[in-house]
Amino acid sequence: MSRLEGKIALVTGASRGIGRSIALRLAQEGAYVLVHYGRRWDEAEAVVRQIGEEGGRAHAIGADLNTLGGIDELFAALDEIVREHTGSSGLDILVNNAGIGQIVGLEETTEQSFDEVMRLNVKAPLFVTQQALPRLKEGGRIINLSSFVTRVASPTVFAYSMSKGAIDTFTLLLAKQLASRHITVNAIQPGIINTEMNAETLQNPQGQAYAAGLSAFNRWGEPEDVADIAAFLASPDSRWVTGQLLDASGGSHL
Template sequence: MNLKRLEGRIAVVTGASRGIGRAIALRLAAEGALVAVHYRTRRDAAAETVSAIEAAGGTAFAIGAELDSLEGVDRLLQVLDEELIRRTGINHFDILVNNAGIGTSPSFEETSEEDFDRLFAVNVKAPFFLVQQSIGRLRDGGRIINISSGVTRIAYPHIMTYNLTKGALNTFTLHLAQLLGPRGITVNAVMPGIIDTDVNASWLHTPNGRKSAVEMSALGRVGEPSDIADIVAFTASPDGRWITGQMIDATGGSHL
Protein backbone atom coordinates (compact mmCIF):
# COMPACT_ATOMS: atom_id res chain seq x y z
CA MET A 1 0.00 0.00 0.00
CA ASN A 2 1.38 3.41 -1.04
CA LEU A 3 1.11 5.78 1.89
CA LYS A 4 2.50 8.65 -0.20
CA ARG A 5 -0.54 9.22 -2.38
CA LEU A 6 0.61 12.72 -3.35
CA GLU A 7 4.22 11.92 -4.20
CA GLY A 8 5.35 14.23 -7.00
CA ARG A 9 2.40 16.59 -6.53
CA ILE A 10 2.62 20.28 -5.64
CA ALA A 11 0.03 21.87 -3.37
CA VAL A 12 -0.76 25.49 -2.56
CA VAL A 13 -2.58 26.06 0.74
CA THR A 14 -3.72 29.58 1.56
CA GLY A 15 -3.93 30.67 5.18
CA ALA A 16 -1.66 27.81 6.23
CA SER A 17 0.24 29.41 9.10
CA ARG A 18 -2.22 28.23 11.75
CA GLY A 19 -5.42 26.33 12.49
CA ILE A 20 -7.12 24.33 9.76
CA GLY A 21 -4.76 25.58 7.05
CA ARG A 22 -1.70 24.47 8.99
CA ALA A 23 -3.20 21.02 9.58
CA ILE A 24 -3.97 20.71 5.87
CA ALA A 25 -0.43 21.70 4.89
CA LEU A 26 1.04 19.16 7.32
CA ARG A 27 -1.28 16.41 6.07
CA LEU A 28 -0.63 17.01 2.37
CA ALA A 29 3.12 17.12 3.00
CA ALA A 30 2.89 13.84 4.91
CA GLU A 31 1.29 12.36 1.79
CA GLY A 32 4.36 13.40 -0.22
CA ALA A 33 3.33 16.73 -1.71
CA LEU A 34 5.59 19.75 -1.95
CA VAL A 35 3.53 22.39 -0.13
CA ALA A 36 3.46 26.16 -0.58
CA VAL A 37 2.46 27.54 2.82
CA HIS A 38 0.72 30.88 2.34
CA TYR A 39 0.40 33.41 5.13
CA ARG A 40 -0.85 36.99 5.43
CA THR A 41 1.07 38.52 8.34
CA ARG A 42 2.17 35.59 10.52
CA ARG A 43 5.60 35.02 9.01
CA ASP A 44 6.95 33.29 12.12
CA ALA A 45 3.94 30.95 12.32
CA ALA A 46 4.33 30.07 8.63
CA ALA A 47 8.02 29.35 9.22
CA GLU A 48 7.03 27.06 12.08
CA THR A 49 4.66 25.20 9.76
CA VAL A 50 7.43 24.76 7.19
CA SER A 51 9.84 23.60 9.90
CA ALA A 52 7.32 21.06 11.19
CA ILE A 53 6.85 19.68 7.68
CA GLU A 54 10.59 19.42 7.10
CA ALA A 55 11.17 17.82 10.51
CA ALA A 56 8.72 15.11 9.49
CA GLY A 57 10.62 14.48 6.26
CA GLY A 58 8.45 16.60 3.95
CA THR A 59 9.16 19.63 1.76
CA ALA A 60 7.56 23.06 1.93
CA PHE A 61 8.18 26.78 1.59
CA ALA A 62 6.33 29.89 2.76
CA ILE A 63 4.74 32.70 0.72
CA GLY A 64 3.49 35.95 2.23
CA ALA A 65 0.69 37.91 0.53
CA GLU A 66 -2.38 39.91 1.53
CA LEU A 67 -5.25 38.15 -0.21
CA ASP A 68 -7.96 40.78 -0.45
CA SER A 69 -7.30 42.10 -3.96
CA LEU A 70 -6.08 41.08 -7.38
CA GLU A 71 -2.78 42.76 -6.53
CA GLY A 72 -2.36 40.36 -3.60
CA VAL A 73 -3.19 37.39 -5.80
CA ASP A 74 -0.62 38.54 -8.35
CA ARG A 75 1.96 38.87 -5.59
CA LEU A 76 1.32 35.33 -4.35
CA LEU A 77 1.56 33.86 -7.84
CA GLN A 78 4.70 35.82 -8.69
CA VAL A 79 6.54 34.44 -5.67
CA LEU A 80 5.06 30.98 -6.27
CA ASP A 81 6.28 31.00 -9.88
CA GLU A 82 9.79 32.00 -8.83
CA GLU A 83 10.01 29.36 -6.12
CA LEU A 84 8.58 26.53 -8.23
CA ILE A 85 10.82 27.32 -11.20
CA ARG A 86 13.82 27.37 -8.87
CA ARG A 87 12.86 24.04 -7.33
CA THR A 88 11.31 22.14 -10.27
CA GLY A 89 12.01 24.08 -13.45
CA ILE A 90 8.29 24.74 -14.10
CA ASN A 91 5.59 26.85 -12.47
CA HIS A 92 2.81 24.26 -12.57
CA PHE A 93 1.07 22.79 -9.54
CA ASP A 94 -1.60 20.19 -8.84
CA ILE A 95 -3.63 21.11 -5.75
CA LEU A 96 -5.09 24.43 -4.64
CA VAL A 97 -6.71 24.69 -1.22
CA ASN A 98 -8.56 27.98 -0.74
CA ASN A 99 -8.52 28.10 3.05
CA ALA A 100 -7.63 31.72 3.87
CA GLY A 101 -10.57 33.72 5.12
CA ILE A 102 -11.96 36.02 7.75
CA GLY A 103 -13.72 33.87 10.32
CA THR A 104 -16.06 36.30 12.04
CA SER A 105 -18.29 39.24 11.20
CA PRO A 106 -20.34 41.85 13.05
CA SER A 107 -24.03 41.28 13.69
CA PHE A 108 -26.46 41.91 10.84
CA GLU A 109 -27.59 45.17 12.44
CA GLU A 110 -24.04 46.41 13.02
CA THR A 111 -22.44 45.39 9.70
CA SER A 112 -21.07 48.40 7.84
CA GLU A 113 -20.34 48.69 4.15
CA GLU A 114 -16.64 48.47 5.00
CA ASP A 115 -17.20 45.25 6.97
CA PHE A 116 -19.25 43.78 4.12
CA ASP A 117 -16.70 44.65 1.45
CA ARG A 118 -13.78 43.35 3.52
CA LEU A 119 -15.45 39.98 4.13
CA PHE A 120 -16.30 39.49 0.48
CA ALA A 121 -12.85 40.66 -0.64
CA VAL A 122 -11.04 38.05 1.45
CA ASN A 123 -13.54 35.18 1.44
CA VAL A 124 -14.86 35.40 -2.13
CA LYS A 125 -12.93 37.77 -4.38
CA ALA A 126 -9.50 36.37 -3.50
CA PRO A 127 -10.40 32.70 -4.17
CA PHE A 128 -12.20 33.72 -7.38
CA PHE A 129 -9.20 35.53 -8.84
CA LEU A 130 -6.67 33.08 -7.46
CA VAL A 131 -8.38 30.29 -9.38
CA GLN A 132 -8.87 32.48 -12.44
CA GLN A 133 -5.19 33.42 -12.54
CA SER A 134 -4.06 29.86 -11.76
CA ILE A 135 -5.93 28.02 -14.53
CA GLY A 136 -2.85 27.95 -16.75
CA ARG A 137 -0.68 26.76 -13.87
CA LEU A 138 -2.96 24.01 -12.58
CA ARG A 139 -2.19 20.71 -14.24
CA ASP A 140 -4.84 18.48 -15.78
CA GLY A 141 -6.12 15.99 -13.23
CA GLY A 142 -5.58 18.51 -10.46
CA ARG A 143 -7.68 19.40 -7.44
CA ILE A 144 -9.30 22.54 -6.08
CA ILE A 145 -10.66 22.37 -2.55
CA ASN A 146 -12.51 25.34 -1.10
CA ILE A 147 -12.88 25.55 2.66
CA SER A 148 -16.46 26.64 3.19
CA SER A 149 -18.53 26.29 6.37
CA GLY A 150 -21.41 24.37 7.87
CA VAL A 151 -23.19 27.70 8.38
CA THR A 152 -24.34 27.45 4.77
CA ARG A 153 -26.94 24.87 5.88
CA ILE A 154 -27.53 26.13 9.44
CA ALA A 155 -29.09 29.51 10.22
CA TYR A 156 -26.76 31.77 12.23
CA PRO A 157 -28.18 35.25 11.56
CA HIS A 158 -25.74 36.91 13.97
CA ILE A 159 -22.86 36.29 11.51
CA MET A 160 -24.92 36.70 8.35
CA THR A 161 -22.34 38.39 6.12
CA TYR A 162 -19.76 35.69 6.81
CA ASN A 163 -22.41 33.05 6.02
CA LEU A 164 -23.18 34.76 2.71
CA THR A 165 -19.52 34.63 1.68
CA LYS A 166 -19.38 30.89 2.30
CA GLY A 167 -22.59 30.38 0.34
CA ALA A 168 -20.95 32.20 -2.56
CA LEU A 169 -17.93 29.90 -2.24
CA ASN A 170 -20.23 26.87 -2.52
CA THR A 171 -21.78 28.24 -5.70
CA PHE A 172 -18.31 28.97 -7.06
CA THR A 173 -17.36 25.36 -6.33
CA LEU A 174 -20.31 24.00 -8.29
CA HIS A 175 -19.63 26.10 -11.38
CA LEU A 176 -15.88 25.45 -11.33
CA ALA A 177 -16.50 21.70 -11.20
CA GLN A 178 -18.54 21.94 -14.40
CA LEU A 179 -16.04 24.27 -16.07
CA LEU A 180 -12.90 22.27 -15.26
CA GLY A 181 -14.32 18.76 -15.44
CA PRO A 182 -13.18 18.21 -19.06
CA ARG A 183 -9.60 18.62 -17.84
CA GLY A 184 -10.05 16.01 -15.13
CA ILE A 185 -9.81 18.67 -12.41
CA THR A 186 -12.11 18.03 -9.48
CA VAL A 187 -13.51 20.89 -7.42
CA ASN A 188 -15.11 20.39 -4.02
CA ALA A 189 -15.96 22.38 -0.92
CA VAL A 190 -15.35 21.11 2.60
CA MET A 191 -17.70 22.60 5.19
CA PRO A 192 -16.30 22.49 8.74
CA GLY A 193 -18.38 23.03 11.83
CA ILE A 194 -16.93 24.23 15.13
CA ILE A 195 -13.21 23.44 15.13
CA ASP A 196 -10.85 23.83 18.08
CA THR A 197 -8.55 26.54 16.74
CA ASP A 198 -7.27 29.78 18.20
CA VAL A 199 -9.99 31.64 16.28
CA ASN A 200 -12.59 29.94 18.49
CA ALA A 201 -10.50 29.75 21.66
CA SER A 202 -12.01 32.77 23.41
CA TRP A 203 -15.37 31.04 23.86
CA LEU A 204 -14.62 27.39 23.10
CA HIS A 205 -12.20 27.06 25.99
CA THR A 206 -14.81 28.14 28.52
CA PRO A 207 -16.91 25.44 30.25
CA ASN A 208 -20.23 26.70 28.88
CA GLY A 209 -18.87 27.39 25.42
CA ARG A 210 -17.37 23.95 25.00
CA LYS A 211 -20.47 22.28 26.43
CA SER A 212 -22.72 24.01 23.91
CA ALA A 213 -20.36 23.13 21.03
CA VAL A 214 -20.23 19.47 22.04
CA GLU A 215 -24.01 19.31 22.29
CA MET A 216 -24.36 20.51 18.68
CA SER A 217 -22.49 17.50 17.29
CA ALA A 218 -24.03 14.08 16.78
CA LEU A 219 -20.59 12.65 17.56
CA GLY A 220 -20.45 14.39 20.93
CA ARG A 221 -17.19 16.28 20.60
CA VAL A 222 -15.61 19.38 19.15
CA GLY A 223 -13.86 19.05 15.81
CA GLU A 224 -10.06 19.16 15.49
CA PRO A 225 -8.10 20.69 12.58
CA SER A 226 -6.89 17.19 11.68
CA ASP A 227 -10.51 16.10 11.12
CA ILE A 228 -10.75 18.60 8.27
CA ALA A 229 -7.22 17.97 6.99
CA ASP A 230 -7.94 14.27 6.55
CA ILE A 231 -11.01 15.02 4.41
CA VAL A 232 -9.03 17.46 2.29
CA ALA A 233 -6.24 14.90 1.85
CA PHE A 234 -8.74 12.32 0.61
CA THR A 235 -10.33 14.65 -1.94
CA ALA A 236 -6.86 15.78 -3.06
CA SER A 237 -5.66 12.22 -3.56
CA PRO A 238 -6.27 9.82 -6.46
CA ASP A 239 -8.87 8.14 -4.23
CA GLY A 240 -11.07 11.24 -4.61
CA ARG A 241 -10.98 11.23 -8.39
CA TRP A 242 -14.72 10.58 -8.88
CA ILE A 243 -15.98 13.23 -6.46
CA THR A 244 -16.54 16.72 -7.83
CA GLY A 245 -18.96 19.59 -7.41
CA GLN A 246 -19.77 18.48 -3.87
CA MET A 247 -20.26 20.38 -0.63
CA ILE A 248 -18.86 17.92 1.92
CA ASP A 249 -20.39 18.41 5.34
CA ALA A 250 -17.62 18.20 7.92
CA THR A 251 -19.54 19.41 10.98
CA GLY A 252 -19.59 16.14 12.86
CA GLY A 253 -23.34 16.01 12.38
CA SER A 254 -24.09 19.40 13.90
CA HIS A 255 -27.76 20.34 14.17
CA LEU A 256 -29.02 17.18 12.49
Protein backbone atom coordinates in the same frame (compact mmCIF):
# COMPACT_ATOMS: atom_id res chain seq x y z
CA MET B 1 1.93 5.10 0.83
CA SER B 2 2.67 8.61 -0.47
CA ARG B 3 -0.38 9.30 -2.58
CA LEU B 4 0.77 12.81 -3.48
CA GLU B 5 4.41 12.15 -4.29
CA GLY B 6 5.56 14.58 -6.97
CA LYS B 7 2.52 16.83 -6.57
CA ILE B 8 2.75 20.57 -5.92
CA ALA B 9 0.16 22.11 -3.61
CA LEU B 10 -0.70 25.69 -2.67
CA VAL B 11 -2.58 26.13 0.61
CA THR B 12 -3.70 29.70 1.30
CA GLY B 13 -3.85 30.86 4.89
CA ALA B 14 -1.66 27.96 5.98
CA SER B 15 0.23 29.54 8.88
CA ARG B 16 -2.35 28.45 11.45
CA GLY B 17 -5.60 26.64 12.10
CA ILE B 18 -7.18 24.44 9.47
CA GLY B 19 -4.81 25.66 6.75
CA ARG B 20 -1.79 24.67 8.83
CA SER B 21 -3.16 21.18 9.41
CA ILE B 22 -3.96 20.75 5.72
CA ALA B 23 -0.46 21.82 4.73
CA LEU B 24 1.08 19.34 7.18
CA ARG B 25 -1.21 16.55 6.02
CA LEU B 26 -0.56 17.07 2.30
CA ALA B 27 3.17 17.12 2.98
CA GLN B 28 2.87 13.82 4.86
CA GLU B 29 1.32 12.40 1.69
CA GLY B 30 4.37 13.48 -0.29
CA ALA B 31 3.29 16.81 -1.78
CA TYR B 32 5.62 19.79 -2.06
CA VAL B 33 3.59 22.40 -0.20
CA LEU B 34 3.57 26.15 -0.67
CA VAL B 35 2.56 27.49 2.75
CA HIS B 36 0.88 30.83 2.08
CA TYR B 37 0.62 33.44 4.82
CA GLY B 38 -0.65 37.00 5.01
CA ARG B 39 1.21 38.57 7.93
CA ARG B 40 2.37 35.71 10.16
CA TRP B 41 5.73 34.91 8.63
CA ASP B 42 7.09 33.32 11.81
CA GLU B 43 4.16 30.90 12.09
CA ALA B 44 4.39 29.98 8.40
CA GLU B 45 8.10 29.29 8.78
CA ALA B 46 7.32 27.09 11.78
CA VAL B 47 5.00 25.03 9.57
CA VAL B 48 7.73 24.71 6.95
CA ARG B 49 10.23 23.62 9.61
CA GLN B 50 7.85 21.00 10.98
CA ILE B 51 7.25 19.62 7.51
CA GLY B 52 11.00 19.40 6.95
CA GLU B 53 11.56 17.67 10.29
CA GLU B 54 8.95 15.09 9.28
CA GLY B 55 10.75 14.40 6.01
CA GLY B 56 8.58 16.54 3.74
CA ARG B 57 9.22 19.57 1.56
CA ALA B 58 7.64 22.99 1.79
CA HIS B 59 8.25 26.68 1.29
CA ALA B 60 6.58 29.71 2.88
CA ILE B 61 5.17 32.30 0.53
CA GLY B 62 3.74 35.63 1.72
CA ALA B 63 1.13 37.74 -0.04
CA ASP B 64 -1.78 40.02 0.79
CA LEU B 65 -4.83 38.41 -0.81
CA ASN B 66 -6.97 41.48 -0.14
CA THR B 67 -5.70 43.08 -3.34
CA LEU B 68 -5.31 41.89 -6.91
CA GLY B 69 -1.75 43.18 -6.81
CA GLY B 70 -1.06 40.93 -3.85
CA ILE B 71 -2.47 37.93 -5.71
CA ASP B 72 -0.26 38.79 -8.70
CA GLU B 73 2.73 38.82 -6.33
CA LEU B 74 1.70 35.45 -4.89
CA PHE B 75 1.82 33.74 -8.27
CA ALA B 76 4.96 35.50 -9.43
CA ALA B 77 6.69 34.19 -6.32
CA LEU B 78 5.07 30.78 -6.72
CA ASP B 79 6.39 30.38 -10.26
CA GLU B 80 9.93 31.20 -9.17
CA ILE B 81 9.86 28.99 -6.07
CA VAL B 82 8.40 25.99 -7.89
CA ARG B 83 10.93 26.28 -10.71
CA GLU B 84 13.87 26.63 -8.31
CA HIS B 85 12.92 23.97 -5.78
CA THR B 86 11.21 21.32 -7.91
CA GLY B 87 12.68 21.84 -11.36
CA SER B 88 9.19 21.86 -12.80
CA SER B 89 6.33 24.29 -13.25
CA GLY B 90 2.63 24.39 -12.66
CA LEU B 91 0.40 23.35 -9.80
CA ASP B 92 -1.47 20.15 -8.95
CA ILE B 93 -3.52 21.12 -5.90
CA LEU B 94 -5.08 24.42 -4.83
CA VAL B 95 -6.63 24.76 -1.38
CA ASN B 96 -8.60 27.99 -0.97
CA ASN B 97 -8.51 28.16 2.81
CA ALA B 98 -7.62 31.77 3.65
CA GLY B 99 -10.52 33.68 5.15
CA ILE B 100 -11.78 35.51 8.20
CA GLY B 101 -14.51 34.76 10.70
CA GLN B 102 -16.85 37.51 11.75
CA ILE B 103 -19.39 37.39 14.57
CA VAL B 104 -21.65 40.22 13.43
CA GLY B 105 -25.43 40.15 13.15
CA LEU B 106 -27.49 41.95 10.52
CA GLU B 107 -28.19 44.98 12.70
CA GLU B 108 -24.51 45.45 13.52
CA THR B 109 -23.22 44.89 9.97
CA THR B 110 -21.52 47.93 8.47
CA GLU B 111 -20.32 48.56 4.96
CA GLN B 112 -16.76 48.21 6.21
CA SER B 113 -17.35 44.87 7.99
CA PHE B 114 -19.30 43.51 5.01
CA ASP B 115 -16.61 44.52 2.52
CA GLU B 116 -13.89 43.05 4.76
CA VAL B 117 -15.41 39.57 4.91
CA MET B 118 -16.41 39.52 1.25
CA ARG B 119 -13.02 40.72 0.09
CA LEU B 120 -11.06 37.88 1.71
CA ASN B 121 -13.70 35.13 1.77
CA VAL B 122 -15.12 35.57 -1.75
CA LYS B 123 -13.11 37.93 -3.93
CA ALA B 124 -9.73 36.44 -2.99
CA PRO B 125 -10.61 32.79 -3.75
CA LEU B 126 -12.13 33.82 -7.07
CA PHE B 127 -9.05 35.68 -8.28
CA VAL B 128 -6.58 33.23 -6.74
CA THR B 129 -8.33 30.48 -8.68
CA GLN B 130 -8.36 32.59 -11.84
CA GLN B 131 -4.58 32.93 -11.61
CA ALA B 132 -4.14 29.26 -10.70
CA LEU B 133 -6.12 27.83 -13.62
CA PRO B 134 -3.48 28.33 -16.35
CA ARG B 135 -0.98 26.67 -14.01
CA LEU B 136 -3.22 23.84 -12.80
CA LYS B 137 -2.34 20.54 -14.44
CA GLU B 138 -4.69 18.05 -16.06
CA GLY B 139 -6.29 15.98 -13.32
CA GLY B 140 -5.64 18.63 -10.69
CA ARG B 141 -7.59 19.33 -7.53
CA ILE B 142 -9.29 22.43 -6.13
CA ILE B 143 -10.50 22.31 -2.54
CA ASN B 144 -12.51 25.22 -1.14
CA LEU B 145 -13.19 25.82 2.53
CA SER B 146 -16.83 26.59 3.18
CA SER B 147 -18.80 26.18 6.42
CA PHE B 148 -21.79 24.37 7.85
CA VAL B 149 -23.43 27.78 8.32
CA THR B 150 -24.53 27.57 4.68
CA ARG B 151 -27.06 24.89 5.67
CA VAL B 152 -27.80 26.09 9.24
CA ALA B 153 -29.26 29.55 9.85
CA SER B 154 -26.78 31.41 12.08
CA PRO B 155 -27.91 35.05 12.37
CA THR B 156 -24.91 35.96 14.54
CA VAL B 157 -22.57 35.44 11.57
CA PHE B 158 -24.69 37.07 8.90
CA ALA B 159 -22.23 38.31 6.28
CA TYR B 160 -19.86 35.42 6.99
CA SER B 161 -22.63 32.95 6.20
CA MET B 162 -23.37 34.79 2.95
CA SER B 163 -19.68 34.66 1.99
CA LYS B 164 -19.54 30.90 2.48
CA GLY B 165 -22.74 30.46 0.49
CA ALA B 166 -20.93 32.17 -2.37
CA ILE B 167 -18.08 29.65 -2.02
CA ASP B 168 -20.56 26.77 -2.35
CA THR B 169 -21.91 28.22 -5.60
CA PHE B 170 -18.37 28.95 -6.80
CA THR B 171 -17.51 25.29 -6.20
CA LEU B 172 -20.40 24.03 -8.32
CA LEU B 173 -19.62 26.40 -11.19
CA LEU B 174 -15.93 25.46 -11.22
CA ALA B 175 -16.66 21.74 -11.06
CA LYS B 176 -18.80 22.00 -14.18
CA GLN B 177 -16.34 24.21 -16.04
CA LEU B 178 -13.19 22.20 -15.27
CA ALA B 179 -14.51 18.66 -15.73
CA SER B 180 -13.19 18.55 -19.29
CA ARG B 181 -9.68 18.90 -17.82
CA HIS B 182 -10.38 16.15 -15.27
CA ILE B 183 -9.93 18.67 -12.47
CA THR B 184 -12.14 17.97 -9.46
CA VAL B 185 -13.54 20.82 -7.38
CA ASN B 186 -15.09 20.26 -3.97
CA ALA B 187 -15.84 22.23 -0.82
CA ILE B 188 -15.46 21.20 2.81
CA GLN B 189 -18.01 22.57 5.29
CA PRO B 190 -16.51 22.43 8.80
CA GLY B 191 -18.56 22.97 11.92
CA ILE B 192 -17.06 24.44 15.08
CA ILE B 193 -13.34 23.65 14.95
CA ASN B 194 -10.79 24.26 17.69
CA THR B 195 -9.00 27.17 16.01
CA GLU B 196 -8.26 30.80 16.80
CA MET B 197 -11.47 31.74 15.00
CA ASN B 198 -13.52 29.91 17.65
CA ALA B 199 -11.30 30.67 20.64
CA GLU B 200 -13.87 32.94 22.25
CA THR B 201 -16.54 30.23 22.11
CA LEU B 202 -14.26 27.53 23.48
CA GLN B 203 -12.63 29.52 26.28
CA ASN B 204 -15.33 28.86 28.89
CA PRO B 205 -17.35 25.82 30.02
CA GLN B 206 -20.63 27.17 28.64
CA GLY B 207 -19.17 27.69 25.18
CA GLN B 208 -17.50 24.29 25.26
CA ALA B 209 -20.78 22.60 26.19
CA TYR B 210 -22.57 24.43 23.38
CA ALA B 211 -19.93 23.53 20.77
CA ALA B 212 -19.79 19.88 21.81
CA GLY B 213 -23.56 19.60 22.01
CA LEU B 214 -24.03 20.54 18.36
CA SER B 215 -22.30 17.39 17.13
CA ALA B 216 -23.73 13.89 17.14
CA PHE B 217 -20.37 12.83 18.61
CA ASN B 218 -20.68 15.31 21.49
CA ARG B 219 -17.38 17.05 20.81
CA TRP B 220 -16.10 19.95 18.79
CA GLY B 221 -13.84 19.40 15.80
CA GLU B 222 -10.08 19.57 15.55
CA PRO B 223 -8.17 20.92 12.52
CA GLU B 224 -6.90 17.42 11.78
CA ASP B 225 -10.49 16.24 11.26
CA VAL B 226 -10.73 18.61 8.30
CA ALA B 227 -7.18 18.00 7.06
CA ASP B 228 -7.82 14.28 6.62
CA ILE B 229 -10.81 15.07 4.40
CA ALA B 230 -8.69 17.48 2.37
CA ALA B 231 -6.03 14.78 1.92
CA PHE B 232 -8.64 12.45 0.44
CA LEU B 233 -9.97 15.15 -1.90
CA ALA B 234 -6.41 15.95 -3.02
CA SER B 235 -5.62 12.31 -3.75
CA PRO B 236 -6.30 10.09 -6.77
CA ASP B 237 -8.88 8.26 -4.63
CA SER B 238 -11.29 11.19 -5.09
CA ARG B 239 -11.17 11.13 -8.88
CA TRP B 240 -14.93 10.43 -9.18
CA VAL B 241 -15.98 13.09 -6.66
CA THR B 242 -16.58 16.63 -7.90
CA GLY B 243 -19.00 19.47 -7.29
CA GLN B 244 -19.65 18.22 -3.77
CA LEU B 245 -20.17 20.15 -0.55
CA LEU B 246 -18.83 17.80 2.13
CA ASP B 247 -20.26 18.41 5.58
CA ALA B 248 -17.46 18.17 8.14
CA SER B 249 -19.38 19.17 11.26
CA GLY B 250 -19.50 15.83 13.04
CA GLY B 251 -23.21 15.53 12.40
CA SER B 252 -24.07 18.94 13.83
CA HIS B 253 -27.78 19.84 13.78
CA LEU B 254 -28.89 16.41 12.57
